[in-house]
Structure formats: structure tokens, C-alpha cells
Amino acid sequence: MSEHRSGSSADRESNASVVSTYDDHVMPIWKSLNVPVKRASGCTLEDVDGNEYLDVFSGISVTNAGHGNEAVVDAAKEQLDEFVHGCSYVHPNEPVADLAELIADVTPGELQKSFFCNSGTEAVEGAIKLARKYTGSKEVIALEMGFHGRTLGSLALTGNKSYKQGMAPTLNDVAHATPPYGYRCPRCDGDRCDASCADELERVIGSHTSGDLAAVVVEPVMGEAGIVVPPTGWLERVQEIAHDHGALLIADEVQTGYGRTGELFASEHFDVEPDIMTQAKGIANGLPLGAFTASAEIADAFESGDHLSTFGGNPVACAAALATIDELQDGIVDNTREQGEWLESELAALEDEYAVVGQTRGLGLMWGVELVEPGTTGPQNVAPRPDAELASAVADHLRDESSVVMGVGGYYKNVMRFQPPLTISRDQLERAVDGLRTALDAIA
Incomplete structure (x- = not known):
């Protein structure tokens, strides 16, 4: 047993030090979005280095009423x-x-x-x-x-x-x-x-x-x-x-x-x-x-x-x-419906704009964008092959170039997940969709 705790919270002043401490002391089961969070408010995350991100994943659909409500x-x-x-x-x-x-x-x-x-x-x-x-x-x-x-x-x-x-x-x-x-x-x-x-x-x-x-x-x-x-x-x-x-x-x-x-x-x-x-x-x-x-x-x-x-x-x-x-009940669910209707139409347009977008689907502010390899035959010979590598690259581009945190999931790991805090504004949603378009343009 060590004589003292190494790396106290006061010593961890960078993203890298937090990640290093995780590597040393947290079992290797965590799936990282590579944003070590220091504080959060509304739909915004701030990492230890002081960078801010728009959160459209809300901790896997948890902070529905907004961070720090x-x-x-x-x-x-x-x-x-x-x-x-x-x-x-x-x-x-x-x-x-x-x-x-x-x-x-x-x-x-x-x-x-x-x-x-x-x-x-x-x-x-x-x-x-x-x-x-x-x-x-x-x-x-x-x-x-x-x-x-x-x-x-x-x-x-x-x-x-x-x-x-x-x-x-x-x-x-x-x-x-x-x-x-x-x-x-x-x-x-x-x-x-x-x-x-x-x-x-x-x-x-x-x-x-x-x-x-x-x-x-x-x-x-x-x-x-x-x-x-x-x-x-x-x-x-x-x-x-x-x-x-x-x-x-x-x-x-x-x-x-x-x-x-x-x-x-x-x-x-x-x-x-x-x-x-x-x-x-x-x-x-x-x-x-x-x-x-x-x-x-x-x-x-x-x-x-x-x-x-x-x-x-x-x-x-x-x-x-x-x-x-x-x-x-005091307006947030109403906002979910309103923003969800706008998001539905915006994501549906992606199916026509990008061959790699196989399908968009969801309800309210729970939406998935399924990314595929056009021209291929996927599982069960029905839809094109799922493109998990593209989804991972799009998520990285969103985070690094647009400062937007978006989850990736799906059975085939090829679905971009819009699940933001339900307090999200139209401007913030537009920023997330624009960032997705930018990532698809750059990568796909």
C-alpha cells in the first residue's frame, strides 16, 4: 500500500492528467468521448483544459433537464x-x-x-x-x-x-x-x-x-x-x-x-x-x-x-x-416536441444529401443517423453495409473541429446519436446539425 495518494484532484490541472489517473486506477471498462469534464451547465461541457463543448449526448440520455439545473x-x-x-x-x-x-x-x-x-x-x-x-x-x-x-x-x-x-x-x-x-x-x-x-x-x-x-x-x-x-x-x-x-x-x-x-x-x-x-x-x-x-x-x-x-x-x-x-412538465417536454419536429426535417434532408446516410429515425430529441457504405450489401442483404469506422471518424471530427460531443451507437456501431439535454435551443441544434454536415463533407 502506498504511503500517500498520488495525483490528488488539486494536482490534476489538465485533461491528460485526468486520463492518466483513469488509466492507472479505473478499471478499463470506460468508453471515452475524450472530454474530461470539469463542469457543465445547460447543454455545455467544459473540460479540464478550459475548452467548451456543445453536449448533444447528455451522458447517455441522462441530464434531460439540463446540466446543473x-x-x-x-x-x-x-x-x-x-x-x-x-x-x-x-x-x-x-x-x-x-x-x-x-x-x-x-x-x-x-x-x-x-x-x-x-x-x-x-x-x-x-x-x-x-x-x-x-x-x-x-x-x-x-x-x-x-x-x-x-x-x-x-x-x-x-x-x-x-x-x-x-x-x-x-x-x-x-x-x-x-x-x-x-x-x-x-x-x-x-x-x-x-x-x-x-x-x-x-x-x-x-x-x-x-x-x-x-x-x-x-x-x-x-x-x-x-x-x-x-x-x-x-x-x-x-x-x-x-x-x-x-x-x-x-x-x-x-x-x-x-x-x-x-x-x-x-x-x-x-x-x-x-x-x-x-x-x-x-x-x-x-x-x-x-x-x-x-x-x-x-x-x-x-x-x-x-x-x-x-x-x-x-x-x-x-x-x-x-x-x-x-x-x-414546466415547459421542457414542450421544448422537446418543438425542437424534435425541426430536427426530424433537418435529419431527413441528410438522407437526400449524403449517400452515406442510410436512414434517420427517432422521436422527440432521441434521433439516430445510420451511416452506411453506399453500393454495398449489408447484413441480411437488405440495406447497405454499416460503416462503423465512418461513424467513429465523424464523432471525432465533431468533437475536435466543431466542439460538439455526439454519441455513436447502434447494434453495428454506425449510428450517430442525437440525445441532447431537452433544454437545448434551436441555435444549439443548428450548430450540431451544421457540425454533422461539415464532418460528413470532410470525411465521407
Whole structure:
């Protein structure tokens, strides 16, 4: 053991020193956007060297109400002065009670009771436990290319080898159905995808399960798959099939929830009332908090001791969440819809302007720009080959030449991700789109 800590925060006065300390002391699992953040405000990041960037990724769709939102920060500070921890499942307290009541009010349908945890992954795992307890069944179906977390249980639901390599998921009773990814679906013939694709679920139930189905888990808009938006009627049909087999529909709204798609929850776009809904990311604008919410009938299947979390429902995070929801409902979701409509038309124009832009798709301020190799034949002989190298180069150009931080994702790592703080202005969005055009002109 060393005699003293090397490289204290006072010594780290450059981006390079922060990165060096990460290399020395943080496990090598972080995927860097190469912007060591010292402070952030609104949609702006400042690195340790004093450079400023426009953030259109918001920490993977987390700071929905804007970095450093004053109302959220003040709410957290006020709660810090009262008490920080009492374990919400041992000592009932007002922030948790108020947040649970508010979530019951703002979520779709009859969702009434919430369990609070620390992350989206935990919310998904808890939701699966609740579905199993309520139905008495064990099997679960998720979607290929879907993402639900990285712990062993949630990883079994995640339909992407790149997240699973070297691991052994412990949930064996999981099957996967085809996602509503019309652009790369041979059945849908390109962009023409309709709700009939949901009938694929019937085939999976018949061929990959024993008939002991507890739940079907889906993201209403698939984030890590590349911002995949299902066609009208698809999610409703999935729920209908699940119910026909005695199973529950779990809507994973970890990434889509809290205003991201122009509604408070993405399920509302599709007129679907989930049986269980998972939440995290934007719920507390950056403070660690997750939740899953169910109807009273389903929630009451849990008995004392069935589930618990020492830090779940931390009162400081819950106070921040209360302020976050108030801020979102006080104009921020309206801004999301307004700016999202403009962004939709601007990104659609890119499909005509650039051969390397295969498709743009999204809702609200959750948009993906899929980059491809024109003239090639990609997976399943439907759309051109994904161009992950181009996407990575475009992201680097955006950061280095336009000072715009944009995420890259998708199943094939070829999708530029517009997921900014929902407070973003038109001028800032224009700057991001102009930067994307400049990068495509320079590289493609």
C-alpha cells in the first residue's frame, strides 16, 4: 500500500492528467468521448483544459433537464441538510412517499406502486422478479439487439453479443424475438415495416419456450440498437400476444422515459399501458436513481423480504427527481416536441444529401443517423453495409473541429446519436446539425 495518494484532484490541472489517473486506477471498462469534464451547465461541457463543448449526448440520455439545473440542484442541497440516508425500506420518509405518489400520477394507465433502486439495470432485474412472482411463471422474452443492462441477469435479456463476450448470463429461461428494425429486416422490405412483425413473437413463444411465460420485455424505442422506432400498432400487438399467453408486458423506459421522446414516457406514443415500467437515467437528472412501477394488483405480489435495496430510494436522489419532473412538465417536454419536429426535417434532408446516410429515425430529441457504405450489401442483404469506422471518424471530427460531443451507437456501431439535454435551443441544434454536415463533407 502506498504511503500517500498520488495525483490528488488539486494536482490534476489538465485533461491528460485526468486520463492518466483513469488509466492507472479505473478499471478499463470506460468508453471515452475524450472530454474530461470539469463542469457543465445547460447543454455545455467544459473540460479540464478550459475548452467548451456543445453536449448533444447528455451522458447517455441522462441530464434531460439540463446540466446543473438550478431547481434540481437546490432540491438536492435542501435534502442534504435534512438527512442523507435512512434506508427508505426501513424508515418511511417524505421524499420517497412524494415521488412514488407523483410517479403514480404521471405514468400511463393504472401504474400505481413503485420500487426504488439505484440504476436501470436494477430496475429491470426487479421487474423480472415481480413478473415471475405475480404470474408464477419463469420464462422471459426480450428482443434481439435490445439492451437492458450489464449485470448477469439483465445481460441475459440484452440481445447483443458484444456486451456478453466472456460472460455467462445466469437467466437461462430467456428467448429473443426479432426487433422492429424495418431498415434491416428482410421481411419488411426496407423501410416498410408494420405491426404484423409483432406476430413473430407467437413463433418464438411456440418454438423457444415451454409455455411458462412470465413477461415480454421491450424498449418502446430501442436506444442501443440504434434508435429503432417501432411502427404504429406494433407495441400494442406485442402486449396483446403477451396477455394471450398469461404474461406481462414490461416496458423498459430507462432511456426513453422522462421526456426524451416528446412525451413523458415513450409508451404514450403508442397508446400502450404497460403492466410494469422500468425507469432510471433521466428520472433524477444525473443523481443515481432507478424505479420500476406496476399496478397495485401486480405490485402486491411482492411480500416482505422478496426484494430490497439498501441505497434504493435515497432521499437526496428522490428530492432531485421530484424537482426534475416538475421542471420537465414546466415547459421542457414542450421544448422537446418543438425542437424534435425541426430536427426530424433537418435529419431527413441528410438522407437526400449524403449517400452515406442510410436512414434517420427517432422521436422527440432521441434521433439516430445510420451511416452506411453506399453500393454495398449489408447484413441480411437488405440495406447497405454499416460503416462503423465512418461513424467513429465523424464523432471525432465533431468533437475536435466543431466542439460538439455526439454519441455513436447502434447494434453495428454506425449510428450517430442525437440525445441532447431537452433544454437545448434551436441555435444549439443548428450548430450540431451544421457540425454533422461539415464532418460528413470532410470525411465521407
